[in-house]
Amino acid sequence: MDVIWFLVLSAFIFVIGAAGVLTRRNPLVVLLCLELMLNAGNLALVAFSRMHGGEAGQVFALIVMVIAACEVVIGLGIIVAMYRNRLPIDVDEMSELRG
Amino acid sequence: MWFEQVMFFIAALGALAGALGVVLLRNPFYSVLSLVAHLIALAVLFLLLQAEFLAAAQVVVYAGAVMVLYLFVVAYIGGADEPLGPEGGALARLGPLFAAAVGIELCIAFAASGLEALDSQGADVGTGFGTPGQIGQLLLTRFLIAFEAASFLLLVAAVGAIVLARRRRGLEEEGPAVGPRDRGPRETAVEPGSPARETEVLNVRV
Amino acid sequence: MSATSYGWLVLAFPVAGMLVISLGWRWLPGRTAGWIGSAAILGSFIASIGALVEMQDLPAEERHLVDVAWTYAATADFRADVSILIDPLSVFMCLVVSGVSFLIHVYSVAYMGGDRGYARFFAYLNYFVFSMLLLVLAANFVLLIVGWAFVGAASYLLISFWYRRGTATYAGIKAFVMNVIGDVGLVIAAFLLLNETGQLDYLGMFERAPEVFEQNDPTIVWACLLILVGAFAKSAQLPLHTWLPDAMEGPTPVSALIHAATMVTAGVYLIARTFPLFDLAPTAADISAVIGTATLVFAATVALVVTDLKRVIAYSTISQIGYMVLGVSVAAYSAGLFHLMTHAFFKALLFMGAGSVIGAMAGIQNLDRMGGFRRSMPFTFITFTCGALALAAFPLTSGFFSKDEILAYTLNRGSGFVILGIAGYLAAALTAFYAFRMVFRVFYGDAVPEAKELEEGHLAHGEPLNPMTLEPEDTDVGFPGPEHHIAERSWPMKFAMVPLAVLALVAGVVGIPGVTDTIEHFLEPTFEESTYAADHPSESAEWVGLAAGGIISIASIYVAYVFFIRRRGITLELRDRYRRLHDFLEHKWYFDELYDAVFVRPTATVGSFGRRVVETDFVQGFIVGGATGIVRVGTSFARAIQTGYLRAYALLLLLGAAGLLLYFLISAS
Numbered sequence: 001m002d003v004i005w006f007l008v009l010s011a012f013i014f015v016i017g018a019a020g021v022l023t024r025r026n027p028l029v030v031l032l033c034l035e036l037m038l039n040a041g042n043l044a045l046v047a048f049s050r051m052h053g054g055e056a057g058q059v060f061a062l063i064v065m066v067i068a069a070c071e072v073v074i075g076l077g078i079i080v081a082m083y084r085n086r087l088p089i090d091v092d093e094m095s096e097l098r099g
Numbered sequence: 100m101w102f103e104q105v106m107f108f109i110a111a112l113g114a115l116a117g118a119l120g121v122v123l124l125r126n127p128f129y130s131v132l133s134l135v136a137h138l139i140a141l142a143v144l145f146l147l148l149q150a151e152f153l154a155a156a157q158v159v160v161y162a163g164a165v166m167v168l169y170l171f172v173v174a175y176i177g178g179a180d181e182p183l184g185p186e187g188g189a190l191a192r193l194g195p196l197f198a199a200a201v202g203i204e205l206c207i208a209f210a211a212s213g214l215e216a217l218d219s220q221g222a223d224v225g226t227g228f229g230t231p232g233q234i235g236q237l238l239l240t241r242f243l244i245a246f247e248a249a250s251f252l253l254l255v256a257a258v259g260a261i262v263l264a265r266r267r268r269g270l271e272e273e274g275p276a277v278g279p280r281d282r283g284p285r286e287t288a289v290e291p292g293s294p295a296r297e298t299e300v301l302n303v304r305v
Numbered sequence: 306m307s308a309t310s311y312g313w314l315v316l317a318f319p320v321a322g323m324l325v326i327s328l329g330w331r332w333l334p335g336r337t338a339g340w341i342g343s344a345a346i347l348g349s350f351i352a353s354i355g356a357l358v359e360m361q362d363l364p365a366e367e368r369h370l371v372d373v374a375w376t377y378a379a380t381a382d383f384r385a386d387v388s389i390l391i392d393p394l395s396v397f398m399c400l401v402v403s404g405v406s407f408l409i410h411v412y413s414v415a416y417m418g419g420d421r422g423y424a425r426f427f428a429y430l431n432y433f434v435f436s437m438l439l440l441v442l443a444a445n446f447v448l449l450i451v452g453w454a455f456v457g458a459a460s461y462l463l464i465s466f467w468y469r470r471g472t473a474t475y476a477g478i479k480a481f482v483m484n485v486i487g488d489v490g491l492v493i494a495a496f497l498l499l500n501e502t503g504q505l506d507y508l509g510m511f512e513r514a515p516e517v518f519e520q521n522d523p524t525i526v527w528a529c530l531l532i533l534v535g536a537f538a539k540s541a542q543l544p545l546h547t548w549l550p551d552a553m554e555g556p557t558p559v560s561a562l563i564h565a566a567t568m569v570t571a572g573v574y575l576i577a578r579t580f581p582l583f584d585l586a587p588t589a590a591d592i593s594a595v596i597g598t599a600t601l602v603f604a605a606t607v608a609l610v611v612t613d614l615k616r617v618i619a620y621s622t623i624s625q626i627g628y629m630v631l632g633v634s635v636a637a638y639s640a641g642l643f644h645l646m647t648h649a650f651f652k653a654l655l656f657m658g659a660g661s662v663i664g665a666m667a668g669i670q671n672l673d674r675m676g677g678f679r680r681s682m683p684f685t686f687i688t689f690t691c692g693a694l695a696l697a698a699f700p701l702t703s704g705f706f707s708k709d710e711i712l713a714y715t716l717n718r719g720s721g722f723v724i725l726g727i728a729g730y731l732a733a734a735l736t737a738f739y740a741f742r743m744v745f746r747v748f749y750g751d752a753v754p755e756a757k758e759l760e761e762g763h764l765a766h767g768e769p770l771n772p773m774t775l776e777p778e779d780t781d782v783g784f785p786g787p788e789h790h791i792a793e794r795s796w797p798m799k800f801a802m803v804p805l806a807v808l809a810l811v812a813g814v815v816g817i818p819g820v821t822d823t824i825e826h827f828l829e830p831t832f833e834e835s836t837y838a839a840d841h842p843s844e845s846a847e848w849v850g851l852a853a854g855g856i857i858s859i860a861s862i863y864v865a866y867v868f869f870i871r872r873r874g875i876t877l878e879l880r881d882r883y884r885r886l887h888d889f890l891e892h893k894w895y896f897d898e899l900y901d902a903v904f905v906r907p908t909a910t911v912g913s914f915g916r917r918v919v920e921t922d923f924v925q926g927f928i929v930g931g932a933t934g935i936v937r938v939g940t941s942f943a944r945a946i947q948t949g950y951l952r953a954y955a956l957l958l959l960l961g962a963a964g965l966l967l968y969f970l971i972s973a974s
Contacts, residue, residue, distance in 0.1 A: 015202035020122035022194025070256035077263035095949030
């Protein structure tokens with residue numbers, strides 16, 4: 001298989017994830033779309049690793065997975081704290097970091 | 100050969116469908132499930148790229164653990180069906196547009212660049228490529244620092260999650276000398292099935 | 306002890322008095338502060354006598370001693386010391402200043418009794434006497450200017466002594482501002498002289514000046530004119546005279562001391578002291594003579610019509626100082642200074658008497674409300690009349706010899722000065738008239754209620770009023786106290802007035818032309834190098850002048866007698882007939898209105914323009930507002946980005962990423 005197909009697919013998935021981050025209002029879904037983007041990155045890494053023959057790309061992809069997991073944990077923790085404090089679960093409502 | 104191509108297209112379609120499902124489905128629960136499907140498709144793609152260990156890790160860790168965590172939280176918080184169509188005004192309408200712009204740029208980068216290597220099938224790799232043994236060896240020799248840092252990060256994240264999601268009690272209930280963790284889990288006077296108890300369970304899991 | 310040591314003692318006593326009173330006033334009961342102040346000045350007077358005796362022991366050529374206490378700065382071109390000069394002129398001034406000040410201090414011990422600012426008053430008075438003595442004893446321009454400024458400050462403090470009165474504080478500010486105008490002139494003059502002669506020391510500069518300047522050199526003329534500015538501001542001559550009548554807001558002893566006997570004579574002293582410079586600039590001396598004459602005529606006309614008792618005496622002061630200025634400008638130095646001395650005596654006496662009368666009137670100063678005090682206040686009547694006789698230059702009084710000597714010298718100079726002399730005689734007639742206008746209005750005629758009460762033994766006690774605006778006032782701190790004092794009932798006041806009355810009558814004996822001439826001989830060592838030293842009028846000319854003056858004086862007194870006693874309503878008829886002239890005179894020739902229109906209003910307009918347009922609109926609005934506005938506009942874009950919406954931030958991230966990608970794409974192709 002041409003490696004380029006994987007890269008193009010990765011680009012599409014990344015773009016879909018970006019559109020989702022920008023469009024959705026539920027922070028849970030925003031985090032999901034963030035996961036999409038990370039996975040797209042993973043796919044690209046693995047594709048390049050296959051292309052060059054070194055396993056460094058796969059190791060990086062593994063580390064990315066770890067980081068994604070950590071980020072998900074913290075993000076969900078924040079959302080749960082928001083829910084506990086009876087704040088609306090809506091990214092547009094959380095606008096106190098304004099200038 | 101043809102098997103690989105067919106598998107590629109099926110997995111690619113599955114990945115794209117999953118991605119679109121995440122973005123377009125209104126019910127957050129369905130979005131999560133859609134992402135799970137996407138992840139499994141991605142695992143197939145990893146197999147096609149001879150990254151066996153990674154594919155297994157993706158399914159077990161990512162789709163198996165992280166997404167289940169997501170499901171728990173979605174079940175806890177709920178989240179109503181969002182109405183279709185962005186309501187954030189012009190900003191949200193512009194979003195997909197710019198995302199598309201990025202996509203086009205990336206495609207141009209891939210297609211129009213003179214990367215000859217992208218035409219190839221890839222380098223010749225031995226049979227041990229992508230096996231757990233190889234990955235493990237790299238992790239413990241060449242990428243040791245990254246490995247250790249990642250594990251440290253996991254620890255930090257775990258502690259952070261506990262701190263974030265603990266139940267904070269108001270000080271006026273107990274007086275200044277008493278901290279918020281004085282009551283052990285058993286003495287928490289909550290009924291079973293209440294959100295507090297589920298969260299305590301969740302915390303232990305994380 | 307040497308003469309200069311006595312000189313330092315003269316300065317030390319008032320300083321000591323001031324320090325003791327100002328630091329220890331809490332522990333000084335009753336009138337102790339007053340006695341301490343008076344004792345300090347008595348010490349000064351005795352030290353002055355000591356200096357006199359020591360100095361007269363020296364031969365005439367050596368009678369200018371300089372003693373340097375401390376060198377402030379000594380460089381190649383410039384030397385400034387703290388030094389005093391003991392010569393006949395300064396000793397003469399010391400004696401007059403300390404002697405009259407002592408008597409006024411004693412007068413004030415009783416007059417200011419009951420005032421809550423009693424100790425403050427005596428501290429200020431001692432400070433003033435110190436400043437004045439410093440001024441006359443200074444041996445160089447630097448110390449002179451220091452004393453000059455101190456005296457101005459003391460005058461301000463004492464004019465606005467009753468500081469809760471608005472009229473008093475305005476008067477103090479007015480006096481101070483006009484004094485500062487004079488200070489500026491004096492300082493610039495000192496600079497000019499330093500620049501040309503390289504000296505600030507009197508003796509050194511007076512030696513150098515003829516070598517550096519020719520007759521009527523523009524620089525020396527300007528320097529002398531600027532000295533005149535300083536002198537006229539301090540001595541209240543035209544055009545810087547408007548502060549003196551308003552300065553009558555101060556307590557009567559202040560008027561007596563500062564604005565009659567001492568401070569206002571500082572200008573005359575200055576002109577006499579710098580006579581070598583005026584010798585080199587005859588133009589300036591002539592201008593000074595003309596202004597002096599103009600002033601004395603002007604003030605005499607105004608004194609004819611003003612109704613406030615103290616202001617009549619104030620205008621009389623302006624007029625008499627005009628005589629002194631005329632005297633020292635025509636090089637009749639000893640005559641001018643002799644008049645300074647006699648004027649100090651009779652003017653202080655007149656003010657003291659006026660203070661007594663005002664006390665009997667419970668604070669009212671209006672002549673129209675006074676009358677018939679002859680029977681109830683005999684002592685005041687007699688002493689006041691002595692002063693008035695001296696002021697009117699009645700034959701054989703002190704004023705007779707001093708004033709007419711000045712006029713004799715003036716006429717002797719010939720040519721244009723004859724006109725000045727004739728003007729002087731005219732004003733002398735007016736002077737005698739208004740002097741006895743006061744006497745006849747206050748003491749003769751029908752007794753007013755206050756006088757009747759006093760005859761029965763009750764001192765009038767009216768509501769405390771501001772004498773100028775007749776608004777009711779408090780008697781708390783910053784206002785006059787509740788008590789009123791008259792000479793008949795306080796022995797300190799009598800003690801002060803008697804010597805002055807005697808001196809006013811007989812002090813002329815030291816200046817009888819041809820017979821004694823004591824003052825002239827005494828001051829000779831100082832003035833012998835004057836160009837006009839030998840330019841005396843002949844004895845016969847002097848006696849003719851004296852006779853003329855005497856006749857004019859008697860005639861004017863008789864006219865006053867007719868106006869005010871025989872045909873009493875005549876002044877009212879005259880006023881109605883010449884209403885315009887009367888108003889012109891009563892408004893002091895509209896000088897105050899003129900200055901208000903020319904100086905005060907434009908300055909106020911500029912000030913309000915500055916506040917409104919420059920400060921508020923321009924600086925606050927344009928510069929400050931503009932600077933902040935630019936920052937605000939410039940950062941409004943950055944602020945607009947900070948919406949707080951997560952999705953907007955994500956969009957910006959994406960845009961950034963797209964931009965970067967674009968850049969890489971382009972640079973790679």
